[in-house]
Amino acid sequence: MSPVPRTARRLGLASVVLLASFYLTTQRPEKRFDPLRDQLESPIAADRAWAVFRLAHSAGGSSEALRRLLPMLSDQDALVRSRVAEGLSHFRADAELVVIRLDPAVHDQSPTVREAAVLAVGRLAPAGHACALLRDALRDPEPKVRDQAASSVAACR
Structure with missing residues (x-):
């Protein structure tokens, strides 16, 4: 089996990031990841x-x-x-x-x-x-x- 070219790997990673970003932005606000809110509520x-x-x-x-x-x-x-x-x-x-x-x-x-x-x-x-x-x-x-x-x-x- 031939190795996957670096460009193809990068495109694959880019599409995963794009899909994840699309998913996160289309969710209802309460389901979105909000790191600032998490830090505001931190026990630290x-x-x-x-x-x-x-x-x-x-x-x-x-x-x-x-x-x-x-x-x-x-x-x-x-x-x-x-x-x-x-x-x-x-x-x-x-x-x-x-x-x-x-x-x-x-x-x-x-x-x-x-x-x-x-x-x-x-x-x-x-x-x-x-x-x-x-x-x-x-x-x-x-x-x-x-x-x-x-x-x-x-x-x-």
Whole structure:
């Protein structure tokens, strides 16, 4: 039996990839492979944090991305909450809603989360009650949070 030429093998592999891609795109959405969703639901906090970062920075402020990110502000891990807070600063079209939802993060027990939330609120100011949150953050016990609030409160003037 003669060996299969390399070109024929490549064409065979290409057709398998094409068929698999066609199959995946014609399935109902709940059956499609969604690696980002899997990472957002991962038991590993670093995976969730990375997925949040990717979603927030690549979604272009879509309402679907916002819908997926907002519940993650209450994640048990501070790294994930801080990534969500920072990522929400990219949703300017929904700035008032985002500022309202960031209010608890500005008062979070973790200084890292508070700093990220103040950064996000500062980027969205003067939307909603952003300026009031920033003024509250000026009295935060953590110097990094106060510094971030001081540099962000300028947007309120």
